[in-house]
Amino acid sequence: MMKSKLILKDGLIIDPARSIEVRGDVVIEGGKIIDSGPGAAASHSENADVVELNGMIITPGFIDMHCHLREPGFEDKETIKTGSLAAAAGGFTTICAMPNTQPPADSASTLSFIAQTSTRDSLVRVLPIGCVTAGRAGRELAPMIELAGAGAVGFSDDGSPVGDAWIMLRALEYSKPLGLPIINHCEDLSLVANGQMNEGKISTLLGIPGNPSISEEVMIARDTILAEYTGAWVHIAHISTAGGVEIVRQAKRRGVRVTAEATPHHLCLTEYAVMDYDSMARVNPPLRTQADIEALIEGLNDGTIDIIATDHAPHTADDKAQEFGLALPGISGFETALAVLLSLVHAGKIKMADLLYKMSAGPAAMLSSTGLKLGTLEKRAVADIAIIDPDHEWTVDSSVFLSKGKNSPFHGTRLKGKVKATIAGGKFVFNEIGKN
Ligand SMILES: [Zn+2]
Numbered sequence: 413m414m415k416s417k418l419i420l421k422d423g424l425i426i427d428p429a430r431s432i433e434v435r436g437d438v439v440i441e442g443g444k445i446i447d448s449g450p451g452a453a454a455s456h457s458e459n460a461d462v463v464e465l466n467g468m469i470i471t472p473g474f475i476d477m478h479c480h481l482r483e484p485g486f487e488d489k490e491t492i493k494t495g496s497l498a499a500a501a502g503g504f505t506t507i508c509a510m511p512n513t514q515p516p517a518d519s520a521s522t523l524s525f526i527a528q529t530s531t532r533d534s535l536v537r538v539l540p541i542g543c544v545t546a547g548r549a550g551r552e553l554a555p556m557i558e559l560a561g562a563g564a565v566g567f568s569d570d571g572s573p574v575g576d577a578w579i580m581l582r583a584l585e586y587s588k589p590l591g592l593p594i595i596n597h598c599e600d601l602s603l604v605a606n607g608q609m610n611e612g613k614i615s616t617l618l619g620i621p622g623n624p625s626i627s628e629e630v631m632i633a634r635d636t637i638l639a640e641y642t643g644a645w646v647h648i649a650h651i652s653t654a655g656g657v658e659i660v661r662q663a664k665r666r667g668v669r670v671t672a673e674a675t676p677h678h679l680c681l682t683e684y685a686v687m688d689y690d691s692m693a694r695v696n697p698p699l700r701t702q703a704d705i706e707a708l709i710e711g712l713n714d715g716t717i718d719i720i721a722t723d724h725a726p727h728t729a730d731d732k733a734q735e736f737g738l739a740l741p742g743i744s745g746f747e748t749a750l751a752v753l754l755s756l757v758h759a760g761k762i763k764m765a766d767l768l769y770k771m772s773a774g775p776a777a778m779l780s781s782t783g784l785k786l787g788t789l790e791k792r793a794v795a796d797i798a799i800i801d802p803d804h805e806w807t808v809d810s811s812v813f814l815s816k817g818k819n820s821p822f823h824g825t826r827l828k829g830k831v832k833a834t835i836a837g838g839k840f841v842f843n844e845i846g847k848n
Pocket residue numbers: 570571572597649650696697
């Protein structure tokens with residue numbers, strides 16, 4: 413018989429939404445958190461399953477504002493089912509799917525297909541992001557009001573920027589009364605030209621065409637100016653450059669409604685990962701320099717960068733087994749995100765609670781349109797929880813990823829810290845507690 417309560421006993425509860433960090437228990441019933449704190453287990457011991465955590469971290473399940481689940485249309489790369497398995501293994505309980513599917517998510521019917529497939533196949537909550545423009549073609553706006561009505565939590569043509577400033581202006585005007593962000597992939601393609609990696613010494617050395625940091629900075633500048641003009645909300649996807657961080661910082665000081673995200677790979681890898689022409693390290697925007705990484709970390713710590721998002725971008729082996737310039741950009745990121753990011757915590761560059769905030773409460777604040785109480789362990793919150801062993805050392809083997817995408821520049825890397833279990837809506841969706 414299933415017991416009615418689940419008790420997570422003797423963990424280190426870190427709930428950054430409430431600045432709580434305390435050794436204690438979390439009690440779950442009916443898919444919700446009903447109690448937590450030191451000694452909470454004692455008053456709920458009847459009819460309860462108890463899981464002993466011996467000091468492992470209990471924290472809100474991660475929320476990813478930026479991933480590619482590839483379904484419909486590219487099921488050889490990933491499906492909602494396999495993507496959700498990988499997300500659960502990475503501690504994620506809510507994931508926002510980018511609309512660059514086939515067909516693109518630019519109609520209520522495609523959003524409803526995604527919702528139905530997620531209900532049937534997904535272990536975690538999938539929230540769709542709708543297209544900004546019809547077919548992601550950049551020429552005319554998608555039916556944004558209809559998409560919001562069908563559950564879109566934001567709009568993006570990700571994979572491509574919204575290149576046309578007039579379209580971006582109109583998109584911001586339409587999104588403003590909906591209270592939803594325009595999430596832009598900020599790269600001015602005329603400046604990217606044929607760039608395939610960061611423009612600099614390494615690109616010259618390797619003879620690979622460079623993508624300069626200004627390609628990103630020019631579009632972030634444009635978007636913050638348009639957001640300021642309209643009073644609408646722009647969210648900068650996968651910010652990668654020191655200059656871009658500074659533009660966002662200045663805009664925030666002026667009161668512009670701008671938020672920004674950084675990815676684990678842009679925070680932890682430099683352009684050196686491309687040495688040996690490793691196509692696994694090909695990603696858009698490209699991996700940059702150590703100085704850019706330092707600026708991103710500073711941006712996280714001073715609040716310029718609001719959240720961390722994976723940009724999980726699974727590809728088939730064939731997509732990547734090409735010469736560098738032909739290999740498709742992207743990294744399969746769900747299953748390494750936390751452990752990669754913990755290297756910043758272990759190095760003393762960001763505090764554990766701050767990192768967890770950027771992966772839970774931070775993105776939850778962007779999802780207020782859903783009306784769900786996410787990203788916290790407070791009473792009556794949805795029981796979405798990640799359980800972490802921060803000291804567990806392991807070596808990444810991308811061949812055993814639950815994602816169909818085995819494309820990871822971290823394959824073979826030794827990492828410290830691992831998600832040991834994930835609970836979504838009160839149920840285990842991933843559980844390696846007790847396994848080594
Ligand atoms: Zn993008």
